[in-house]
Every structure is written in C-alpha cells, then in structure tokens.
Amino acid sequence: MIRSMTGFGRMEGVAAGKRILVEMKSLNHRYLEISLRMPAALAVLEMEIKKRIGERYTRGKFEVSVRLENGGGSEAPPALNLPLARQYHSLLTQLRRELGIPGEVTLEMMAGFRDLFVSGEGEEDIPALWEGLEKVLVQTMEKLTAMRNAEGESLGRDLTERMGTVERLVQGIARRSPEVVLEYRQRLADRVRELTAGMVVDESRLHQEVAILAEKSDITEEVVRMNSHLGQFRNFMTAEEAVGRKMDFLIQEMNREVNTIGAKSQDGEIARLVIELKSELAKLREQIQNVE
Numbered sequence: 001m002i003r004s005m006t007g008f009g010r011m012e013g014v015a016a017g018k019r020i021l022v023e024m025k026s027l028n029h030r031y032l033e034i035s036l037r038m039p040a041a042l043a044v045l046e047m048e049i050k051k052r053i054g055e056r057y058t059r060g061k062f063e064v065s066v067r068l069e070n071g072g073g074s075e076a077p078p079a080l081n082l083p084l085a086r087q088y089h090s091l092l093t094q095l096r097r098e099l100g101i102p103g104e105v106t107l108e109m110m111a112g113f114r115d116l117f118v119s120g121e122g123e124e125d126i127p128a129l130w131e132g133l134e135k136v137l138v139q140t141m142e143k144l145t146a147m148r149n150a151e152g153e154s155l156g157r158d159l160t161e162r163m164g165t166v167e168r169l170v171q172g173i174a175r176r177s178p179e180v181v182l183e184y185r186q187r188l189a190d191r192v193r194e195l196t197a198g199m200v201v202d203e204s205r206l207h208q209e210v211a212i213l214a215e216k217s218d219i220t221e222e223v224v225r226m227n228s229h230l231g232q233f234r235n236f237m238t239a240e241e242a243v244g245r246k247m248d249f250l251i252q253e254m255n256r257e258v259n260t261i262g263a264k265s266q267d268g269e270i271a272r273l274v275i276e277l278k279s280e281l282a283k284l285r286e287q288i289q290n291v292e
Contacts, residue, residue, distance in 0.1 A: 002159065002237060003292040004151030005029065005060040005244075009144030015132020016125045019069040022133070022140045026148065028290050029061035038066035045130055049137060056141055058242040059292045066133065085116050148292070155287060156237060162284050166254075167230055169277045173261060173270055174223045180267040219264055222257045229254050244291035251285045 005028050012021040034050050053062060092105045110116065229250050236243040236250075258281065262274040 001149070001240060002152040002156035003242070004148045004155050004290050005292050006151050006290060007144040007146075007148035009140040009142070009147065011136050011139040011143060013132050013136040013139075016128035017070075018129065018132075020129070020133050020136050021065075021067040021069070022136045023065040024140045024144050025063045026057070026060040026144060027063075029059060032057060032059055032062075034062045034064065036064045036066070038064075039068045042066060042068060042126075042129065042133070044126060045133065048130065049133075052134070052137055053141070056145070057292070059244060068129075079117070081116050085110060085113075088113055088116070152291070155290060159284065159287060160237065162280055162287070163230065163233060166277060166280050166284070169273050169280065170223060170226050170230070173219070173273050173277075176267065176270050176273070177219055177223075177265070180265065180270065216264065219261045222261050222264075226254060226257045229257070242292045244288060247288045247291060248285065251281055251288060255281055 005026055007026045008024070010021070010023045012019060014020065032054060034053055036046055036049060038046065038049075049064070049066070053064070088110060089105055092109065095101070096103070096105065233247065233250050236247055255278070258274055258277045262271060265271065265274075
C-alpha cells in the first residue's frame, strides 16, 4: 500500500484539569525528522513524544505543536522570577565594570532572558498530563495517517498509470530491436551492390558484418533487467512496509538500463522511445519523493 508523506492532524483533550491541543503536520523528507514545540512545563516528555512518533512513521519531516491551557481555555499567565532577575542584573553590572563597557543595564537587555518568565502555576502533574497527552497524540497520528493514506491512494493511481506507460515503451523497444538488424542488413547489401555496380555480393562477409552490428547493438539483457525492475516495482505497490527508498533505488537502476540501451542502439525510433522513457522515469522519480 502506497503511503504519502504529506498529512495533517489536529486533536484535543483534557487531562489533570488542563486542555491539551496537539497539531501535527508531515512533509516530504529523506529521513525521519521531528520538530517539536511545547510548553517548558512538558519538556520532560519530549523524548517520549518523539519515540511514539518514531514507532509509527519511518520517513517524513514532522512539525508537532503541543499546547497546554487551563480549564478556562486560556494559557496560564506567566510570572516573573525576581530572584533570578536580580542575579542577572548584578552579573551584568559587574561585567560592565570589569570590561569598561559604557552604558547601563536596561530593561530591554533583561527581557532577552526568557527564563525570567515562568508559568504562573505550580508544578504540573506530569504523569496525569502524559496519560491524557498520549491519548490525544495517538488520535492526532491516526487523523494524520488517514490523510497520508488518502494521499497515497491518489499517488498510487498516478504511479500505476505511469508504470503502464513505461512498460509499453520498453515493449516497443523490444519489438523494434530485431527490425533494426534486418534493416541494417538490407541497407548494407544495397550499398554494397551500388558500390560494386551489380557484382555478386559475398554473402558470408555480409553475414559477418551484420553479426558484428547485432552483437554491438544487442539490448536483450537490458530489456530483461528492465522488465525485472518493473515487476519489483509493482510488488512494492502492494507492500505493507515503507517502500519509498526502494522505489527510488529501482528508478535509478532503470535509468542506467535506459542509458545503456540509448548508447547501444543507433536507430532513430529506439532513440525516440529512449527519450520518452527518460521523461516518464523522471516524472516517476519526482512522485516517489513523496512516498514513505
């Protein structure tokens, strides 16, 4: 099952007399990256939250916001840590004197120390808050996952359609390849007769030249490997685990085979099909960047 890395979820709940709101957004990313914004009172739960997210997802850039409000629906008013403020002021004054720095310690300078402003309430009941927060976090992830799955279905349909186009182009190249050798044989025979003014052509020599071309332009191995890669790709489409990286690797391998086919063949029609193949593979790879 194809899963997108793009999604959004927002849920809220109540725990220990507090209102908890969790918002989670996920975007494309090569690896798993979690950015978390939450109240300082809940900082002790940061690793636990990231652990829960990491257990559920393997790729994506996650932006998570956790808000904690009091029972009235507003955040608790901040308070000033006056003892700490006095210490900062004393230290800054001493630093100014020791280094001969002109000016005075201003309110603007003091306001830059964020730890001077603390929650207006006492210690939070962390175990009770985590019990409620965990439930809200799980609900948020479920909502986000549902959106990622819906996006994945749409993405899967597009990938299936493009893979069908790639398969048709590969089949076209496979059909064209034998015709190229036959046409070359005929052109070579005609050219030899033209240059020898109708003299008898050495058929053994002609066969030898055609055999040399056939060997140089043989793309059977490349076509077989392309079909194998396409089969693997289709298997990934129905896999339960995350397959984005594997798909990306397969597309790279397909591009290598297509480049080899283009280098071996001197035929205009195959060259046209190779260009179309490269274009479709580029579109496929772009889409795959959003697959988990």
